[in-house]
Amino acid sequence: MPHDDHDHPHALLPPEPALRVRALETVLIRKGLIDPAALDEIIDTYQNKIGPQNGAHVIAKAWTDPEFKQALLEDATSVVAELGYHGRQGEHIVVAENTPEQHNMVVCTLCSCYPWPLLGIPPGWYKSDAYRARAVREPRKVLSEFGVTLPVETAVRVWDSTAEIRYLVLPIRPEGSEGLNEEELAALVTRDSMIGTGMPRVPS
Amino acid sequence: MSHSAPEPAFAEPWHAQLFAVTVALNEAGQFDWPDWAVRFSQTLKRHGLDRELNGGSDYFFAWLETLEALLEDQGAASSNEVVELRDAWEDAYLSTPHGQPVQLNGE
Numbered sequence: 001m002p003h004d005d006h007d008h009p010h011a012l013l014p015p016e017p018a019l020r021v022r023a024l025e026t027v028l029i030r031k032g033l034i035d036p037a038a039l040d041e042i043i044d045t046y047q048n049k050i051g052p053q054n055g056a057h058v059i060a061k062a063w064t065d066p067e068f069k070q071a072l073l074e075d076a077t078s079v080v081a082e083l084g085y086h087g088r089q090g091e092h093i094v095v096a097e098n099t100p101e102q103h104n105m106v107v108c109t110l111c112s113c114y115p116w117p118l119l120g121i122p123p124g125w126y127k128s129d130a131y132r133a134r135a136v137r138e139p140r141k142v143l144s145e146f147g148v149t150l151p152v153e154t155a156v157r158v159w160d161s162t163a164e165i166r167y168l169v170l171p172i173r174p175e176g177s178e179g180l181n182e183e184e185l186a187a188l189v190t191r192d193s194m195i196g197t198g199m200p201r202v203p204s
Numbered sequence: 205m206s207h208s209a210p211e212p213a214f215a216e217p218w219h220a221q222l223f224a225v226t227v228a229l230n231e232a233g234q235f236d237w238p239d240w241a242v243r244f245s246q247t248l249k250r251h252g253l254d255r256e257l258n259g260g261s262d263y264f265f266a267w268l269e270t271l272e273a274l275l276e277d278q279g280a281a282s283s284n285e286v287v288e289l290r291d292a293w294e295d296a297y298l299s300t301p302h303g304q305p306v307q308l309n310g311e
Contacts, residue, residue: 018218023289042224110245121213127259163241
């Protein structure tokens with residue numbers, strides 16, 4: 001920013017891209033192509049309402065209810081919609097179950113396709129070239145940078161999300177979580193564990 | 205790749221604003237999301253040819269460029285219109301006393 005923090009006589013000029021976004025927005029509002037109230041609703045939804053807690057709820061339910069889990073693996077889209085998680089970028093969701101034989105990990109090599117209704121907006125690293133390019137090429141190395149080391153006998157499968165299909169990883173239920181209820185289990189499910197770049201927390 | 209602390213959904217207000225404008229246009233039927241994804245991925249690829257893009261500003265710069273080009277192609281927002289309003293907003297910021305709400309003339 002070219003400004004000092006104090007003593008400027010006029011409002012602080014936003015950065016260049018912010019001005020361009022402002023300009024686009026004004027053009028579109030004047031033409032009636034977008035509604036300012038809709039913009040506020042969208043921002044509020046993704047900043048405050050939708051996030052990984054939604055996905056964690058689904059995972060915890062799958063850990064406690066075998067029938068739900070079966071249905072989830074067969075047709076995740078309609079099963080999560082019944083829990084109220086549907087809408088934008090959740091049109092077709094596929095759940096990949098981790099097992100001792102196979103660890104699943106999700107990327108979008110094209111841009112940043114991601115199951116918004118279940119996980120919210122993707123973190124910065126998910127959108128970076130570093131992750132998008134390397135997740136497919138050297139998944140074990142990327143996983144180790146996330147602190148995940150898998151037994152040699154566990155294969156890694158990388159799922160490439162698209163605008164049509166979004167993947168969610170069903171992590172293995174952690175040991176020591178036998179007595180926990182659904183809500184307590186949900187607290188163990190991290191965002192990264194549902195992308196496959198992390199493991200669920202271990203109960204203390 | 206840092207991934208320990210929980211981060212806000214959007215690092216900058218303009219990222220959020222740009223995201224919202226794009227989603228609102230998609231929902232209003234201005235374009236399909238798969239078409240958007242194809243265009244956006246092409247921009248990312250082009251920008252990423254000579255360097256590695258980060259998932260923050262680099263990513264949203266590419267997003268903005270994609271949206272501007274798409275709306276220009278569709279005739280929904282020409283670059284002339286956008287540049288004119290960008291300058292009008294700049295003038296508004298520079299002529300509004302610090303602490304006052306910034307508004308375009310005539311709005």
